[in-house]
Amino acid sequence: MRRSWRHVALVWQKELLDTIRDRRTLTLMIVVPLVLTPVLVLGPNVLRQSQEEKQLQQLQTVAVVNGQEAPELLALLRESGLLRIRSVPDSDAKRAREELEEGEIDAVVEVPEGFAERIAREAEPPEVVIRFDVSRSQSRTAREKLAQLLRAYRERVVAERLKQRGLSPQLLQPFTTRSEVVQAEERVSGFLLSMLLPLFLVLWAAVGGSQTAIDVTAGEKERGTLESLLVAPPKRSRLVVGKFLTITTVTLGATTLSLLGFALSLTLGRGLFPESSIFSQFGFAIRPQVLLLLFGVTALLAALMSALTFTLYLWTRNFKEAQTYASYLSFAVMFPAFLVSFTDPPTTLPAMLLPVYNVAVVIKELLLGDIRWDHIGATLLSSGAYLALSLALAVKVFQDERVLFRQ
Amino acid sequence: MIRVTNLHKRFGDFVAVEDVSFEVRPGEIFGLLGPNGAGKTTTLRMIATLLKPTRGAITVAGFDALEEPEQVRRHLGVLSEHTGLYDRLTAEENVRYFARLRDLPDDEIEKRMAEIFPRLGIDEYAHKRAGTLSKGMKQKVALAIALLHDPPVLLFDEPTSGLDVMSARSVRAFLEGLRGTDKTVLLSTHLMPEAERLCDRIGIIHEGRVVALGTVDELKQLSGKQELEDVFVALVEGGGEL
Ligand SMILES: Nc1ncnc2c1ncn2[C@@H]1O[C@H](COP(=O)(O)OP(=O)(O)OP(=O)(O)O)[C@@H](O)[C@H]1O
Numbered sequence: 001m002r003r004s005w006r007h008v009a010l011v012w013q014k015e016l017l018d019t020i021r022d023r024r025t026l027t028l029m030i031v032v033p034l035v036l037t038p039v040l041v042l043g044p045n046v047l048r049q050s051q052e053e054k055q056l057q058q059l060q061t062v063a064v065v066n067g068q069e070a071p072e073l074l075a076l077l078r079e080s081g082l083l084r085i086r087s088v089p090d091s092d093a094k095r096a097r098e099e100l101e102e103g104e105i106d107a108v109v110e111v112p113e114g115f116a117e118r119i120a121r122e123a124e125p126p127e128v129v130i131r132f133d134v135s136r137s138q139s140r141t142a143r144e145k146l147a148q149l150l151r152a153y154r155e156r157v158v159a160e161r162l163k164q165r166g167l168s169p170q171l172l173q174p175f176t177t178r179s180e181v182v183q184a185e186e187r188v189s190g191f192l193l194s195m196l197l198p199l200f201l202v203l204w205a206a207v208g209g210s211q212t213a214i215d216v217t218a219g220e221k222e223r224g225t226l227e228s229l230l231v232a233p234p235k236r237s238r239l240v241v242g243k244f245l246t247i248t249t250v251t252l253g254a255t256t257l258s259l260l261g262f263a264l265s266l267t268l269g270r271g272l273f274p275e276s277s278i279f280s281q282f283g284f285a286i287r288p289q290v291l292l293l294l295f296g297v298t299a300l301l302a303a304l305m306s307a308l309t310f311t312l313y314l315w316t317r318n319f320k321e322a323q324t325y326a327s328y329l330s331f332a333v334m335f336p337a338f339l340v341s342f343t344d345p346p347t348t349l350p351a352m353l354l355p356v357y358n359v360a361v362v363i364k365e366l367l368l369g370d371i372r373w374d375h376i377g378a379t380l381l382s383s384g385a386y387l388a389l390s391l392a393l394a395v396k397v398f399q400d401e402r403v404l405f406r407q
Numbered sequence: 408m409i410r411v412t413n414l415h416k417r418f419g420d421f422v423a424v425e426d427v428s429f430e431v432r433p434g435e436i437f438g439l440l441g442p443n444g445a446g447k448t449t450t451l452r453m454i455a456t457l458l459k460p461t462r463g464a465i466t467v468a469g470f471d472a473l474e475e476p477e478q479v480r481r482h483l484g485v486l487s488e489h490t491g492l493y494d495r496l497t498a499e500e501n502v503r504y505f506a507r508l509r510d511l512p513d514d515e516i517e518k519r520m521a522e523i524f525p526r527l528g529i530d531e532y533a534h535k536r537a538g539t540l541s542k543g544m545k546q547k548v549a550l551a552i553a554l555l556h557d558p559p560v561l562l563f564d565e566p567t568s569g570l571d572v573m574s575a576r577s578v579r580a581f582l583e584g585l586r587g588t589d590k591t592v593l594l595s596t597h598l599m600p601e602a603e604r605l606c607d608r609i610g611i612i613h614e615g616r617v618v619a620l621g622t623v624d625e626l627k628q629l630s631g632k633q634e635l636e637d638v639f640v641a642l643v644e645g646g647g648e649l
């Protein structure tokens with residue numbers, strides 16, 4: 001008994017050393033989660049922010065035809081600082097339109113004759129026309145700004161009229177509204193996390209150890225070391241368990257590192273974009289019990305995937321073939337992970353027996369602060385059963401000479 | 408010793424080894440001589456318990472290969488066709504790993520390495536990663552792995568193939584040193600001079616069948632040829648008939 005575990009430990013130790021010395025695997029395990037993840041998470045925000053800033057900083061040019069007819073409005077437009085305003089006389093109206101069509105200016109505002117005077121008299125409401133080019137984003141932005149500024153001016157006129165009649169401007173605002181979020185802190189912090197983390201954890205648990213899995217199976221075949229190993233006395237099952245434990249260890253290591261990378265990105269994100277709601281919502285308010293359950297289901301998934309990939313890659317002839325299967329596998333796993341992350345997934349008993357899927361569902365529920373023992377039970381029991389079956393299959397395949405010496 | 412009786416191996420419909428029988432006694436070097444695809448590696452793999460015979464019996468050091476494969480492996484030292492070292496482990500780490508899998512205690516392993524490494528000239532590169540070694544150096548490390556647990560029975564599959572002249576010479580000299588010890592040695596080769604120089608007895612194998620068996624002199628007498636190569640060519644071209 002003791003001797004058999006010594007063999008398992010020996011194989012595990014050797015394979016881990018071998019993995020750690022493989023620069024490619026190590027790079028993949030460290031660089032991807034700790035460098036690529038922050039870049040992927042923060043990159044779009046950096047880009048979006050700089051783009052928005054650019055748009056805001058850029059002043060669109062607007063020609064106001066007949067501006068002298070509306071001095072108050074003109075002043076408001078100028079003082080806003082949002083637009084570059086050029087007041088032109090009525091005689092230049094045609095030229096202004098041509099300039100707009102040619103893209104030299106971004107919008108034209110046409111003020112009718114006697115605008116200010118008609119407002120003062122409270123006569124028939126005069127019509128202000130905004131001309132813009134719908135095909136240009138600068139022009140669309142100019143129109144949005146103009147519409148906003150005109151609305152502000154209208155509200156100012158209305159308030160003025162109410163005041164003249166001795167009425168409160170509040171007459172126009174019989175009530176106000178305010179929205180408040182009722183969820184517990186855990187739920188709020190979990191909401192966005194619950195979309196991304198199942199995806200992350202499931203993917204890493206599925207493919208985080210694939211390089212090692214290929215190395216200890218197809219890699220050994222290709223390099224001819226498998227034959228040296230097989231003429232050693234230990235029972236095949238011990239070699240299988242040793243290799244399986246290596247893959248599981250590496251997978252869990254990779255998953256942990258990727259979680260660290262994720263946490264790092266969020267921390268950085270909160271520092272870099274303090275006003276961004278995406279980052280401020282991630283307050284990790286997760287209880288130890290939930291964390292333990294999260295680790296448990298993830299570890300079980302990692303073990304299951306390790307046993308399955310061991311068998312799959314052992315069956316392939318060489319590195320290249322194994323790598324092809326590895327990419328198919330990550331696609332196959334991505335599907336349920338995406339489904340769970342971005343939809344409201346079904347949680348009937350048969351659904352909760354589906355491997356990978358059930359783990360993704362439980363992770364999502366846990367992150368939303370929802371501990372469903374029936375789901376957790378179904379997931380742990382079924383995954384445990386699949387793991388036992390996969391390991392039995394792995395041992396059987398490792399004894400099959402048609403697989404080991406495939407030509 | 409090794410005893411092989413009426414050994415058959417089929418891969419699907421293809422017959423790789425057909426009715427092969429021979430015996431190798433302690434203190435003897437027996438050579439399986441045959442062209443590419445003759446079935447040498449397949450025969451050695453069956454003896455090493457890596458492949459199951461379709462039919463026939465194998466006994467190694469008194470243990471039946473089908474009944475007690477682990478005991479057979481314990482009494483075997485094998486040098487396989489591909490040298491089979493882990494590139495990212497040093498020469499020494501490779502040797503130590505395989506020795507530990509054979510349950511040798513650590514102090515015993517160090518003692519044996521101190522004995523064998525100088526004999527094979529491994530000392531100078533014992534701490535280098537196997538991936539950086541030349542083919543000849545690797546082959547010597549693989550020899551050390553095969554010999555470290557001092558097994559009574561040794562299998563060598565084409566021990567000098569792919570080596571340069573000097574490396575091949577030194578490996579051959581080492582193997583020659585095993586003659587006259589109590590080891591049972593079975594080696595495969597497709598090189599006539601190697602077989603002639605190293606082997607006490609030779610089995611010529613062609614298309615899965617042993618077509619002639621005996622000492623080099625016996626084989627020459629049987630065929631009336633002066634050179635082993637001529638014996639070989641006559642056998643192979645005659646479809647196994649002399
Ligand atoms: N696992 C296998 N599946 C199918 N055919 C095989 C397998 N292993 C060997 N063969 C076939 O059996 C025949 C004998 O192969 P073997 O490797 O034993 O020859 P060999 O004498 O060692 O030749 P070589 O000098 O090329 O090493 C070859 O035709 C080979 O293609």
Ligand SMILES: [Mg+2]
Pocket residue numbers: 447448449488564
């Ligand atoms: Mg061969």
